[in-house]
Amino acid sequence: MMRTEQDAGDGLSKQRLRAWLRILRATRLIESELRDKLRVGHDSTLPRFDVLATLARYPDGLRMSEVSSHLKVSNGNVTGIVERLVSEGLSERVSVEGDRRAMRVRLTEAGKTRFAAMAAEHEAWVDAILADFDADELDTLISLLSRVKERAKP
Amino acid sequence: MMRTEQDAGDGLSKQRLRAWLRILRATRLIESELRDKLRVGHDSTLPRFDVLATLARYPDGLRMSEVSSHLKVSNGNVTGIVERLVSEGLSERVSVEGDRRAMRVRLTEAGKTRFAAMAAEHEAWVDAILADFDADELDTLISLLSRVKERAKP
DNA sequence: CGCGTAAATTTCAAGCCTAAAGTTTTAGGC
DNA sequence: GCCTAAAACTTTAGGCTTGAAATTTACGCG
Numbered sequence: 001m002m003r004t005e006q007d008a009g010d011g012l013s014k015q016r017l018r019a020w021l022r023i024l025r026a027t028r029l030i031e032s033e034l035r036d037k038l039r040v041g042h043d044s045t046l047p048r049f050d051v052l053a054t055l056a057r058y059p060d061g062l063r064m065s066e067v068s069s070h071l072k073v074s075n076g077n078v079t080g081i082v083e084r085l086v087s088e089g090l091s092e093r094v095s096v097e098g099d100r101r102a103m104r105v106r107l108t109e110a111g112k113t114r115f116a117a118m119a120a121e122h123e124a125w126v127d128a129i130l131a132d133f134d135a136d137e138l139d140t141l142i143s144l145l146s147r148v149k150e151r152a153k154p
Numbered sequence: 155m156m157r158t159e160q161d162a163g164d165g166l167s168k169q170r171l172r173a174w175l176r177i178l179r180a181t182r183l184i185e186s187e188l189r190d191k192l193r194v195g196h197d198s199t200l201p202r203f204d205v206l207a208t209l210a211r212y213p214d215g216l217r218m219s220e221v222s223s224h225l226k227v228s229n230g231n232v233t234g235i236v237e238r239l240v241s242e243g244l245s246e247r248v249s250v251e252g253d254r255r256a257m258r259v260r261l262t263e264a265g266k267t268r269f270a271a272m273a274a275e276h277e278a279w280v281d282a283i284l285a286d287f288d289a290d291e292l293d294t295l296i297s298l299l300s301r302v303k304e305r306a307k308p
Numbered sequence: 309c310g311c312g313t314a315a316a317t318t319t320c321a322a323g324c325c326t327a328a329a330g331t332t333t334t335a336g337g338c
Numbered sequence: 339g340c341c342t343a344a345a346a347c348t349t350t351a352g353g354c355t356t357g358a359a360a361t362t363t364a365c366g367c368g
Binding site: 035064065075078101102103 | 317320
């Protein structure tokens with residue numbers, strides 16, 4: 001019986017590669033659209049939005065390191081983004097009682113207001129981009145992608 | 155009858171948002187691992203690898219603008235990356251006969267050799283990261299994600 | 309107490325990335 | 339043959355991102 005590409009031992013490996021490239025492409029497309037809309041509609045950026053969204057979920061604020069671990073980005077990165085948010089008046093740093101190394105970041109009132117406006121539109125944009133996916137398909141997608149886990153470093 | 159979150163009109167919208175966040179998280183995880191391995195094992199980066207991979211598929215080379223449209227990144231971006239690849243001796247620019255505006259980029263022999271080594275490992279890394287997905291699941295993932303399309307700008 | 313180590317963050321250098329503006333060359337219309 | 343518009347790139351300014359080094363503070367242990 002003939003051995004097709006599909007059932008060949010490394011056909012699966014190639015297919016995993018294709019899957020990864022698809023994931024990557026979907027991300028690029030969606031990010032690019034969201035970035036455009038944030039820039040045009042709110043004079044803002046995706047990284048700033050991501051940080052605002054994280055802070056919005058924690059009214060008491062978060063430590064710098066908590067923000068970076070939530071977003072899976074580096075520490076130094078968050079420093080810069082928060083700096084810009086502070087200079088825009090959207091977030092503020094407060095020192096942590098009892099640990100003078102740490103900083104807690106939280107939204108200002110202006111930040112909450114601004115984020116609320118952005119978030120509503122953001123949800124609508126994503127809704128439109130993924131409009132032709134129904135609930136079942138979304139479930140499938142979510143449960144499959146949830147199985148992509150962080151791997152321990154050797 | 156009670157209206158649950160799932161069938162509520164905006165439950166679907168929230169679910170699309172969750173799906174997008176999952177896609178994003180999966181991408182970040184995979185990119186982060188691949189970046190690490192490329193840096194440690196080949197002293198290179200993901201963007202460079204992406205460009206090399208694109209060039210590798212076209213023995214005669216590609217125009218700058220073709221590279222950027224393949225990778226869905228901006229024109230100016232490619233200029234910089236190719237510049238570094240050229241300075242590393244992995245790619246070269248040749249002028250296009252009959253159009254003095256255009257440039258064709260292609261791999262050098264060193265570039266081909268270097269890429270071949272990277273590509274084999276890269277495929278193995280991705281294979282390992284997505285190891286617990288079988289062919290059916292990968293098919294599902296690929297076909298779902300393929301439906302995320304570029305949307306016309308207003 | 310004093311010392312070494314770990315933790316929280318910032319700083320730094322290098323690279324990636326985009327949008328917008330600028331350069332050079334080509335192509336089409338009159 | 340010009341003139342204008344478009345095309346192919348590059349340049350630039352600003353921001354994002356990382357990994358590594360530096361700083362400051364906390365903590366455990368002898």
